Amino acid sequence: MFYPLAAVTVVSALAVITARNPVRSAMALVATLASLAVCFVALGAHLVAALQIIVYAGAVMVLFLFVIMLLNVQEDPHEGGRTGLKVAAAAIGAALAALFGTVLLRGGGSVEGAWPAGFGTTRALARVLFGDYLVAFELTSVLLLVAVVGAVVLARHDSDESDPGEVEEPQ
Amino acid sequence: MVESAAYLRFIVLVPLAGTVFNVLLGRRVSRAVVATVACLAVALAFATSLRAFFSLPADGALIDDAYSWIRAGSLNVDLALVGDRLSVLMCLIVTGVGFLIHVYSIGYMSHDSDVARYFAYLNLFTASMLLLVLGADLPVMFIGWEGVGLCSYLLIGFWYEDVEKAKAGMKAFIVNRVGDAGFLLGMFLLFWAMSAHGNASLRFADINAAAPSLGVATATAVALLLFVGATGKSAQIPLFVWLPDAMAGPTPVSALIHAATMVTAGVYMIARLHGLYAFAPRALHLVATVGALTALFAATVAITQNDIKKVLAYSTISQLGYMFVGLGVGAYAAAIFHLMTHAFFKALLFLCAGSVIHAMGGEQDIRKMGGLRHLMPTTSLTFLVATLAIAGVPGLSGFFSKDEILSAAFTGGHYGIWITGVATAGLTAFYMTRLLVLTFYGVYRGDPLAYGGIHESPASMTIPLSILAVLAAVGGYVGVPALLGGHNALGSFLEPVLGSHEAHMGAVVEFGLMASSVALALAGIWLAVVLYTAAPDADEQLGRRMGGAYRTVAGAYFVDALYGRVFVRGAVGWGRALWRWVDVGLIDALVNGTGTAAQRLSASVRRWATGNVADYAMSLLVGVVALVGFLVLQGLG
Amino acid sequence: MSVWLIGAIKSLVVVVMVLQLSAFLLWIERKGSALIQNRLGANRAHIFGVVPFNLGFLNTLVADPVKLFTKEDFVPAGSDRFLHALAPFMALFPAIITFAAIPFGDSIRVAGRTIDLQAVHLDVGLLYILAMVSMGVYGVVIAGWASNNRWALLGSIRGSAQMISYELAMGLALVCVVLTYGSVDLQAIVRDQGRTLYGVVPAWGVLYQPVAFVLIFIAGMAESKRVPFDIPEAESELISGYFTEYSGGKQAAFMLADFAEVVLVAGLVTTLFFGGWQVPWLTAQGWKFPGAELISLSPWTVTILQVAAFSVKVLFFCWLQILIRWTVPRFRYDQLMNLGWKRMMPIALANVVITAAVILVWGRAA
Amino acid sequence: MITAAHYLALSAILFFIGATGVVTRRNLIVIFMSIEIMLNAANLAFVAAAAILGKMDGQTIVFFVMTVAAAEAAVGLAVMIALFRNVETVKADEVGALRW
Numbered sequence A: 001m002f003y004p005l006a007a008v009t010v011v012s013a014l015a016v017i018t019a020r021n022p023v024r025s026a027m028a029l030v031a032t033l034a035s036l037a038v039c040f041v042a043l044g045a046h047l048v049a050a051l052q053i054i055v056y057a058g059a060v061m062v063l064f065l066f067v068i069m070l071l072n073v074q075e076d077p078h079e080g081g082r083t084g085l086k087v088a089a090a091a092i093g094a095a096l097a098a099l100f101g102t103v104l105l106r107g108g109g110s111v112e113g114a115w116p117a118g119f120g121t122t123r124a125l126a127r128v129l130f131g132d133y134l135v136a137f138e139l140t141s142v143l144l145l146v147a148v149v150g151a152v153v154l155a156r157h158d159s160d161e162s163d164p165g166e167v168e169e170p171q
Numbered sequence B: 001m002v003e004s005a006a007y008l009r010f011i012v013l014v015p016l017a018g019t020v021f022n023v024l025l026g027r028r029v030s031r032a033v034v035a036t037v038a039c040l041a042v043a044l045a046f047a048t049s050l051r052a053f054f055s056l057p058a059d060g061a062l063i064d065d066a067y068s069w070i071r072a073g074s075l076n077v078d079l080a081l082v083g084d085r086l087s088v089l090m091c092l093i094v095t096g097v098g099f100l101i102h103v104y105s106i107g108y109m110s111h112d113s114d115v116a117r118y119f120a121y122l123n124l125f126t127a128s129m130l131l132l133v134l135g136a137d138l139p140v141m142f143i144g145w146e147g148v149g150l151c152s153y154l155l156i157g158f159w160y161e162d163v164e165k166a167k168a169g170m171k172a173f174i175v176n177r178v179g180d181a182g183f184l185l186g187m188f189l190l191f192w193a194m195s196a197h198g199n200a201s202l203r204f205a206d207i208n209a210a211a212p213s214l215g216v217a218t219a220t221a222v223a224l225l226l227f228v229g230a231t232g233k234s235a236q237i238p239l240f241v242w243l244p245d246a247m248a249g250p251t252p253v254s255a256l257i258h259a260a261t262m263v264t265a266g267v268y269m270i271a272r273l274h275g276l277y278a279f280a281p282r283a284l285h286l287v288a289t290v291g292a293l294t295a296l297f298a299a300t301v302a303i304t305q306n307d308i309k310k311v312l313a314y315s316t317i318s319q320l321g322y323m324f325v326g327l328g329v330g331a332y333a334a335a336i337f338h339l340m341t342h343a344f345f346k347a348l349l350f351l352c353a354g355s356v357i358h359a360m361g362g363e364q365d366i367r368k369m370g371g372l373r374h375l376m377p378t379t380s381l382t383f384l385v386a387t388l389a390i391a392g393v394p395g396l397s398g399f400f401s402k403d404e405i406l407s408a409a410f411t412g413g414h415y416g417i418w419i420t421g422v423a424t425a426g427l428t429a430f431y432m433t434r435l436l437v438l439t440f441y442g443v444y445r446g447d448p449l450a451y452g453g454i455h456e457s458p459a460s461m462t463i464p465l466s467i468l469a470v471l472a473a474v475g476g477y478v479g480v481p482a483l484l485g486g487h488n489a490l491g492s493f494l495e496p497v498l499g500s501h502e503a504h505m506g507a508v509v510e511f512g513l514m515a516s517s518v519a520l521a522l523a524g525i526w527l528a529v530v531l532y533t534a535a536p537d538a539d540e541q542l543g544r545r546m547g548g549a550y551r552t553v554a555g556a557y558f559v560d561a562l563y564g565r566v567f568v569r570g571a572v573g574w575g576r577a578l579w580r581w582v583d584v585g586l587i588d589a590l591v592n593g594t595g596t597a598a599q600r601l602s603a604s605v606r607r608w609a610t611g612n613v614a615d616y617a618m619s620l621l622v623g624v625v626a627l628v629g630f631l632v633l634q635g636l637g
Numbered sequence C: 001m002s003v004w005l006i007g008a009i010k011s012l013v014v015v016v017m018v019l020q021l022s023a024f025l026l027w028i029e030r031k032g033s034a035l036i037q038n039r040l041g042a043n044r045a046h047i048f049g050v051v052p053f054n055l056g057f058l059n060t061l062v063a064d065p066v067k068l069f070t071k072e073d074f075v076p077a078g079s080d081r082f083l084h085a086l087a088p089f090m091a092l093f094p095a096i097i098t099f100a101a102i103p104f105g106d107s108i109r110v111a112g113r114t115i116d117l118q119a120v121h122l123d124v125g126l127l128y129i130l131a132m133v134s135m136g137v138y139g140v141v142i143a144g145w146a147s148n149n150r151w152a153l154l155g156s157i158r159g160s161a162q163m164i165s166y167e168l169a170m171g172l173a174l175v176c177v178v179l180t181y182g183s184v185d186l187q188a189i190v191r192d193q194g195r196t197l198y199g200v201v202p203a204w205g206v207l208y209q210p211v212a213f214v215l216i217f218i219a220g221m222a223e224s225k226r227v228p229f230d231i232p233e234a235e236s237e238l239i240s241g242y243f244t245e246y247s248g249g250k251q252a253a254f255m256l257a258d259f260a261e262v263v264l265v266a267g268l269v270t271t272l273f274f275g276g277w278q279v280p281w282l283t284a285q286g287w288k289f290p291g292a293e294l295i296s297l298s299p300w301t302v303t304i305l306q307v308a309a310f311s312v313k314v315l316f317f318c319w320l321q322i323l324i325r326w327t328v329p330r331f332r333y334d335q336l337m338n339l340g341w342k343r344m345m346p347i348a349l350a351n352v353v354i355t356a357a358v359i360l361v362w363g364r365a366a
Numbered sequence D: 001m002i003t004a005a006h007y008l009a010l011s012a013i014l015f016f017i018g019a020t021g022v023v024t025r026r027n028l029i030v031i032f033m034s035i036e037i038m039l040n041a042a043n044l045a046f047v048a049a050a051a052i053l054g055k056m057d058g059q060t061i062v063f064f065v066m067t068v069a070a071a072e073a074a075v076g077l078a079v080m081i082a083l084f085r086n087v088e089t090v091k092a093d094e095v096g097a098l099r100w
Helices: A002-018 A022-042 A046-071 A083-106 A122-129 A134-155 B008-025 B031-054 B085-108 B115-134 B138-156 B163-196 B204-214 B216-233 B242-248 B251-260 B262-272 B274-278 B281-304 B308-328 B332-360 B377-391 B397-411 B415-440 B459-479 B489-498 B507-534 B538-546 B548-554 B556-608 B613-636 C002-036 C057-070 C081-101 C125-135 C137-146 C150-181 C186-192 C210-223 C248-273 C299-325 C333-362 D004-024 D028-053 D057-087
Strands: B002-004 B061-072 B075-083 C105-110 C113-117 C286-288 C294-296
Touching: A002 A022, A002 D004, A002 D028, A022 A046, A022 C081, A022 C137, A022 D004, A022 D028, A046 A122, A046 C125, A046 C137, A046 C150, A046 D028, A046 D057, A083 B613, A083 D004, A122 D057, A134 D057, B008 B031, B008 B061, B008 B075, B008 B115, B031 B085, B031 B115, B061 B085, B061 B138, B075 B085, B075 B115, B075 B138, B085 B115, B085 B251, B085 B262, B085 B332, B085 B459, B085 B489, B115 B138, B115 B251, B115 B262, B138 B163, B138 B216, B138 B242, B138 B251, B138 B262, B163 B204, B163 B216, B163 B242, B204 B216, B204 B274, B216 B262, B216 B274, B216 B281, B242 B251, B242 B308, B251 B262, B251 B308, B251 B332, B262 B274, B262 B308, B262 B332, B274 B281, B281 B308, B281 B415, B281 B548, B281 B556, B308 B332, B308 B397, B308 B415, B332 B377, B332 B397, B332 B459, B332 B489, B377 B397, B377 B415, B377 B459, B377 B507, B397 B415, B397 B459, B397 B507, B415 B507, B459 B489, B507 B538, B538 B548, B548 B556, B613 D004, B613 D028, C002 C057, C002 C081, C002 C113, C002 C248, C002 C299, C057 C248, C081 C125, C081 C137, C081 C248, C105 C299, C113 C299, C125 C137, C125 C150, C125 C186, C137 C150, C137 C248, C150 C186, C150 C210, C150 C333, C186 C248, C210 C248, C210 C299, C210 C333, C248 C299, D004 D028, D028 D057
Parallel strands: B002 B061
Antiparallel strands: B061 B075, C105 C113, C286 C294
């Protein structure tokens, strides 16, 4: 079960960075996120998996698609340029993966061992979230509020352009 | 005995207030208000000086400790004013003559467009001069010293649109800087010496008191350095060259600054420090020698000048020489006496010259004048009085003061100096009579068309002339020597400050001395009258006959040209060399090199900042790989 | 292995049920709309051309799909073929697998094994449904993008904006439900509704959360993009919206997805607010009418009754949606957005606050 | 037997893919997506760690990562819209006005 899942994840992730068309990249990313959600389920994180789909696949990626369509970003015919950079990036990325892999593999342990009762349930997560991490949780809400306001301010047209009432005011 | 008198500061502050008023509001109010404020300020200063004069303690001074100026280490300098007999007398001269000249200026400057600026400068000058006179210590005097220098520069270059006049102002300023450097060095040395003797004060009283303990060498060095300052300010050899050029300024300015007051600052300063100079006999001797040489030298030059103001300028230099002779032979009171009488008659002479120039529409060449006494009777008469006074005709002020100096010189055994002085007296009588005759007597030689326009000056000018004429005539009677039945009131008045200088040779000798100088003076007058009445163009014949010698004298012995060639051109050459080799070659190269190096370096470094996020991410990635690799290796090892 | 087998069987059952129900709805819609509009409706699908053998919905049930799937599968020039093909499945797939979490009956015991009548028993069932509903938007977006057609793109942008907007109100309303039941497990929520209030009234969710019911029902209809929320399709404006460039089987998939969503909304509303598979007063042992003796029933009977009750409820809400679809005219775009953001969202927020306050003061009902 | 190491290796590979994408792609939106991949790789590592340790903290961190990622996406995409409105491009190498 793990290997096909991992294969799907990796292939779709590769598709994200190799696809010429941003929409295809986005769809590949959705696939990556979905298969990662399945990984989460396999690791006993049901709630995180659901959140992964709701937040990432359901909201963030739709936002991405929305922006892609809004800006009408076309396929990039010159995307093939800078081969040297790509090769170097791939080499360094591989080195990084190898290094991380080295480190992470040494910290291996079973993931199918005896989890404590209620591990990964909504209740368990809520207990930690609203216990040890309460302050961080509240701060996160502030962060989101700020982000929303910031996004609105940034993406908004200038008010004098978008307000037709001003223009139609009789002289 | 010292009395506190806080009103002394108003002698300085009232003219200063006049300046402030005319600077801030002068352009907005009428000319009448400007002039009234300026004259009133000086008049008030004169009145305050009179009050100080009448409240002088019998033996002592009035002190106004206005403000503690500098407190640094052992150095204590107060912005203090001292009103003793010397300084109050000077105040009266400055404000009195100054007031008359202010009034005169109303008429003289009536056609000028920038009266407010003129009177602002004039008031500022008066304030500075009074500060110089009243200052209780050397630094305060130095402020006044620099202040009058600044005003002199500003007023010489008053008509700055004329480049020559602006240049004359700069010349005066620069030459004075040379002298000021000496003054400053002297002041520093004096402070050092005073500190070394445990009395870190620069008060005149302290200096004069401490002078004996300074040692002859130190005292001489200080005295010489300060004398350098005095030669600058008072136009003595070798720093006289600026004064003839200073005639570029308005004539009342020449009268006030370059005849009556500022140029006497050097004399006043040495008189103030007489205690110090008394212990530097060599320096004192040099003062006398320089004064005598300057007097003779300037008198010879004055004979050959054709510009009415230039003649008076060289005359001033010559008379200042007399004063230095007086100082040099230890007759400080006599020097101050001559300073006072000279202030009267030389101011009068300049003002008369101004009246003539005013009437002639700016013409200053005496060869184009003549016969003006019919057209300008008051000016002519007052000029005659002044001429007789300066020539030393007995009974007039110049006779008494000059005679006192000369007799002091002879009495002191300075026979060479005495001979020089007597010769100068003859020359003085000659060139002054020449000036008088060429200007006011004989026939008119100028532009016939302008003849009809020549007229006597207005009352605002003639009244000061008359008053000064009276002063020039009778001013000498404050110092009638005992020989002539007087008791030298001025001398005894100043005695508490300057000490007495009574050394009599006997009546016969003194009469002989007096007679010789008087005879020489009368001879000079007679010669001039005979020569120039008969032939107004006598100078040209003289010039032809004497050739190079005459040209040398007429060109003031080419001192100016020499300075120009040696110092000015040398300085310019040095400046050019420094600019080209040091400034451009070294400093600029260093600065530009630094800039260029930084630019080149950054030009190569900035390639890193491609503006492409991918490259930044790439370098970030490389860094992460390196870091993680290091950690992994460390963990594995 | 039997776990897998049981799961597979359950999944198959659910998928078939949903698909058949969707197809059935197609016929209901045709005849229903005819009924509403006082006309005959679809009546030309004969078997061998014999009228008596026109077996009503069965004919249409077969004829419509056959007709659709045999039409030309047209792909417009300049479109992204892969994404163009992917889109219908992206639309249909989430709609169908959402049912996996919806319980259609209580657990039964077969051969010593307890089997939930629910494709997958998920701890986070409600969130799962929310997640899958949010995935539904991709079908719309990709379809419009891949069609290389302005109307299609406009339709998909409208569709995605609409779905995101109403998801918000729906999510907030679901929060109220979660607060009420104290669980996100759908089976637990349904079981909780088996209680009675004062021993008489079945404790269905609608009694606790009427506002949330209305909000979720409206939002659900908006998610299914049907009239009056058919802005993304809007025949009179955008030809056919995001699936303008689709034909044949792919178009059938979109239609199927629409009807699947209708069923999904009905199922969700039923589960959350109308007791799910609960039959009033029916317990695992039999009927226990208030004030009456227990009428004992066998477990199988009870199970069948429960599944039937669930089906009837779902069908009722499907019919309600069709009724609304053929009754109310289409919103304008601004009206749609105003309703979503300025009406439903604040109401949902207020509802959350009030619910939380009530629970804080009086405690949970259960 | 699937161990945590498998998941961690998967996480490393995903991170590498994301990093490579950030460096090689020119389209800012795709770069953004690559960053999301990297974030998700980290998430996977967290969840795996939670599974290894049997503690919920790892999953809680993922919750925060998701929240921050959502905020980042909102602001980042708004920036991109503003950028596009001004310079008509979302190519990373064409937006170099502040270089040098």
